[in-house]
Amino acid sequence: MAERSTAAVDVADNSGDEPLAAETAQATADGVDTQNGRAADGTMPEKDGDRRNAAPAAAPELHSGHKLARRYRLEECVTRLDGFSSWRAMDEKLRRAVGVHLLPADHARARAVLAAARSSALLGDPRFVQVLDAVEENDLVYVVHEWLPDATELTAILAAGPMEPHEAYQLVSQVSQAMAAAHREGLAHLRLTPSAILRTSTGQYRIRGLAVNAALRGITSETPQRADTEAIGALLYASLTQRWPYESDAYGLTGLPKGVGLIAPDQVRAGVHRGLGELAMRALANDGATASRQEPACTTPEELSKAVAAMPRIRPPEPTFTAPPEYQHTTYQQGSYGRPQGPGRPTTQVTVVPPPPPLQSRTGRVLKWGVAALLIAALGLGSWQLADTLLNRNNQGSTSGSQTTHEKADDTPEKVAPGPLAISRAREYSPDGKDQDPGGAKNTFDGDSSTYWRTKYYVDGPDITDYKGGVGIVYDLGAEHEVSSASIALRFAGNHTTTTLYAVDSLDPSGKISGMPKIATATTSNSSFSLTADKPVKTRYVLLWITAMPWAPSDTYTGAGYKQAITDVKFAG
Helix, strand or coil: CHHHCCCCCCCCCCCCCCECCCCCCCECCCCEECCCCEECCCCHHHHHCEECCCCCCCCCCCCCCCEECCCEEEEEEEEEECCEEEEEEEECCCCEEEEEEEEECCCCCHHHHHHHHHHHHHHCCCCECCEEEEEEECCEEEEEEECCCCCEEHHHHHHCCCCCHHHHHHHHHHHHHHHHHHHHCCCCCCCCCHHHEEECCCCCEEECCCCHHHHHHCEECCCHHHHHHHHHHHHHHHHHHCEECCCCCECCEEECCCCCCCCCHHHHCCCCCHHHHHHHHHHCCCCCECCCCECCCCCCHHHHHHHHHHCCCCCCCCCCCCCCCCCCCCCCCCCCCCCCCCCCCCCCCCCCCCCCCCCCCHHHHHHHHHHHHHHHHHHHHHHHHHHHHHHHHHHHHHHHHHHHHHHHHHHCCCCCCCCEECCCEEEEECCCCCCCCHHHHHHHHCCCCCCCEECCCECCCCECCCCCCCEEEEEEEEEEEEEEEEEEEECCCCCCEEEEEEEECCCCCCCCHHHCCEEEEEEECCCEEEEEEEEEEEEEEEEEEEEECCEECCCCCCCCEECCEEEEEEEEC
16 A cells, blocks of 8 residues: 555645745745744644754755665755755655655654654554655664655645535544544654645545654654644634634634634634534534533544544535537538628528439330339249248158157256355465455355455555455365356445456466456445356356455454455355
8 A cells, every 4th residue: 555655745744844945934834934933823833742952963965866775866855944854755666756854863853753753654554644664874864755646735725715514524534533543553643734634636635744743843742642633623623614723824724813712613604514613623622612512522533533423424515517508500501511601791592403303204114114023023033932941841840840859859958057066265365465364264155144354444445456456365166166156245335346256276376367267247335246157167266356345434453444344155056
């Protein structure tokens, strides 16, 4: 999953950083007024965490074209601040763009940055921009992470206007679930700002800078869960109102009026979704008080995630269709096609030439009668031949009817109804070496519908062929059989699951999927379906290959995403 991600956005999350090309008096993308030397988001930095004071070491003097570990070629410096710099770089080994944070090895925060990067990398959650490498080398410490060229920063989305209720619901749902998973592993963000949230082309939200952004700036907090929860509440508030929920302007958003405190979103902008507005107030530091309800405040991402799940699901807006333009009559039939008509232009009289009259001469009448006579003779001859052929067939049938009937009965084989085929064993098939649930393959034919084999969850879907190829199981039928159909029971319904059966040579097939004989394929949105082959295929080993999976919520084993689980598989032939 990490290899196919990534946002051509500010690598270092310029929250409070001064870009190289910015003028001195210009506010940065993360809302820091460099002219006045204060945070443009008011109290937000204090809510995010406390900054540890330390004398920064000098930023490494590097240039475009410099290579790290003879692999990462620096291309463009995005940020240089407080003794560290951030770059867009090229991974020449894998031929992909990456982001790199650089700071001297003797920097006061170097050890904290390395520890944060390595902890973030161990999480391995695809909802976060992944840390790919964290190295100390040649008096330098550098952190390499994904670069997302197809993603859009939330700052740019909010600049275009407030979000639709469905989009805001997806934002708070995905971000709160991701941060709840991070906090369960002991990781906090402390810099959740609009520039830290990215929306991919598939509509999924990715969070960048987990633990690393705070470590680069020396930010800590005694209540990290409360700080991240309030930050998510501020993001939801901004997405509903296009206003920042503090008095100071920040991230290109106008702050609230001074002296009035925190007011409900529906008092800032008409038409705000009531449930989402109340949820934003519960997440912000207002003790959960809203204009219409008294609900307990959400103090952790886990509580916020559960509050979102308890809401009625907000459906996307109905698509709008544009009526086709009215049919424009042309003047081609009137003989003026391609010529503009207007006042003063002389019109051309088109003379209609009548068709020639039918043959009325003596020669014409003779020709017509001759053709008619030929047609009558041809019809008579054809009728006589047809009658003669039918009579001959009837005579032959009367003499050898019984013999022919017996011969046909002997020659025609009897059709046998397909019967169940026993499965002796099964093994998960992972051509890329990344297993899903190897121990669960046997659960798909044990006759117990409560046990199952499950896949991991993926952020993009339903089609997973672009970055995974597929997932599947190879079944051993014990001996060669004519396989004609299969019935499969799934754990998750939804749009959609695509499954294909292939005949393979062993439990560990050789060769590529494209070269394997296909038995049958089917797509379904239900929790059970059948596949039937056009023609039975003789084989001992059958590969069940899944290339598309529906979205499903989080469970005991995996988070919310595109995934599937198989409870029962039966073959017939």
